[in-house]
Amino acid sequence: MRFPRLFPFSRSAVIDPLGTYPPPQAKDIILFVTDRCNMRCEHCMFWQRIDDPGPEMTLVQFQQIARTAPALRTVSITGGEPFLRNDLDEIVESFYRENRTHNVQINTNGLLWERMEHLIELDLAAKYEHFLSFQVSIDGLEKNHDRLRQLPGSFRKITNNLKRLVALTKEHPYFRVVVLTNVNKHNYREIDELSHFLWDEIGVQHAFDLVRGVTFSSWGIPQAIIEKGDPRDCDLPPMQELEGILDAIRRINRREGGHFDQFVRQLEVQVGLYLGIPAPFRCLSAGRTAGVIYGDGSVAACEFTKPFAHLADFDYDLDRLWRSRQAELRRNQITGCSCSHTCFVLTSLVEWEEQQNRKEAG
Ligand code: SF4
Numbered sequence: 630m631r632f633p634r635l636f637p638f639s640r641s642a643v644i645d646p647l648g649t650y651p652p653p654q655a656k657d658i659i660l661f662v663t664d665r666c667n668m669r670c671e672h673c674m675f676w677q678r679i680d681d682p683g684p685e686m687t688l689v690q691f692q693q694i695a696r697t698a699p700a701l702r703t704v705s706i707t708g709g710e711p712f713l714r715n716d717l718d719e720i721v722e723s724f725y726r727e728n729r730t731h732n733v734q735i736n737t738n739g740l741l742w743e744r745m746e747h748l749i750e751l752d753l754a755a756k757y758e759h760f761l762s763f764q765v766s767i768d769g770l771e772k773n774h775d776r777l778r779q780l781p782g783s784f785r786k787i788t789n790n791l792k793r794l795v796a797l798t799k800e801h802p803y804f805r806v807v808v809l810t811n812v813n814k815h816n817y818r819e820i821d822e823l824s825h826f827l828w829d830e831i832g833v834q835h836a837f838d839l840v841r842g843v844t845f846s847s848w849g850i851p852q853a854i855i856e857k858g859d860p861r862d863c864d865l866p867p868m869q870e871l872e873g874i875l876d877a878i879r880r881i882n883r884r885e886g887g888h889f890d891q892f893v894r895q896l897e898v899q900v901g902l903y904l905g906i907p908a909p910f911r912c913l914s915a916g917r918t919a920g921v922i923y924g925d926g927s928v929a930a931c932e933f934t935k936p937f938a939h940l941a942d943f944d945y946d947l948d949r950l951w952r953s954r955q956a957e958l959r960r961n962q963i964t965g966c967s968c969s970h971t972c973f974v975l976t977s978l979v980e981w982e983e984q985q986n987r988k989e990a991g
């Protein structure tokens with residue numbers, strides 16, 4: 630039976646310009662597979678865990694997560710250094726096979742060539758007709774990168790590996806690679822030169838993020854659920870430089886064909902937040918369409934808030950955990966905070982833009 634609309638003129642009033650919370654169904658997951666790392670970067674938010682790695686879930690547990698999650702848009706496999714796990718290939722395959730994940734992204738420091746090459750040569754993405762992408766971190770020109778990452782010689786090794794990865798994208802059309810630079814007070818003056826080098830000499834696309842830490846990148850998180858997470862020794866560029874940095878990144882994006890328009894829009898929001906300009910949308914994704922699974926099986930709405938549940942208590946059934954009372958409680962606790970964390974600004978921006986488009990389409 631269809632009921633007449635009681636308040637036909639009230640419809641636009643209930644469409645909040647900041648965006649409407651989407652139903653809680655995971656679409657984008659950050660998946661920590663290990664805390665172990667072969668680097669000790671100054672800007673690492675997780676340096677305490679890297680220095681003292683915790684327990685790791687087994688392959689069977691990861692497979693159960695893949696089986697029970699709704700089909701995901703993106704799984705961002707991270708750590709620590711994901712390629713330190715001997716069974717990474719199987720974890721990746723389980724997300725294609727069991728979950729039909731559209732894009733498996735691996736955030737890597739780009740050092741472990743044999744393991745990276747092996748995974749690409751397996752051609753799992755092509756087999757399942759989904760995508761595999763590597764996001765390789767480079768944090769400045771040679772001197773700065775090696776100092777920030779505390780590993781002499783790593784810039785040369787990684788850029789050499791990048792050339793080989795770019796060559797593999799030609800043979801494996803379902804494979805992509807992008808460089809990510811964490812912009813901070815030590816490296817912001819050289820991002821233009823670095824981009825020229827990466828684009829002209831290596832032919833790799835270059836994206837940017839601003840260094841983050843819970844104490845300087847978040848606002849209004851309830852004290853009881855705030856998660857510690859600040860870099861060991863790194864900070865943002867001076868505030869008065871942020872708009873100039875944004876302009877430089879806009880120029881770089883235009884020069885490279887506008888591949889990262891959405892990233893640029895996200896950076897505009899991030900810079901605005903640091904300059905005291907509220908985002909045009911609320912955090913729509915954390916705990917709703919996006920979340921974090923740590924290597925030990927604990928689950929958080931985002932990296933700036935404490936885990937709210939453990940997968941072991943739900944037989945590693947992610948969907949059941951996501952619909953649990955604990956998850957609902959956490960969602961209710963995070964309606965008043967804001968932060969500049971890329972993963973959640975970007976996924977909220979995507980959600981908000983989709984809502985705006987639907988609204989315009991009527
Ligand atoms: S930033 Fe990445 S590569 Fe560097 S120490 Fe942290 S986990 Fe390792």
Ligand code: SF4
Binds near residue numbers: 847850967969970
């Ligand atoms: S990601 Fe969302 S919930 Fe988490 S701190 Fe940022 S604004 Fe709050």
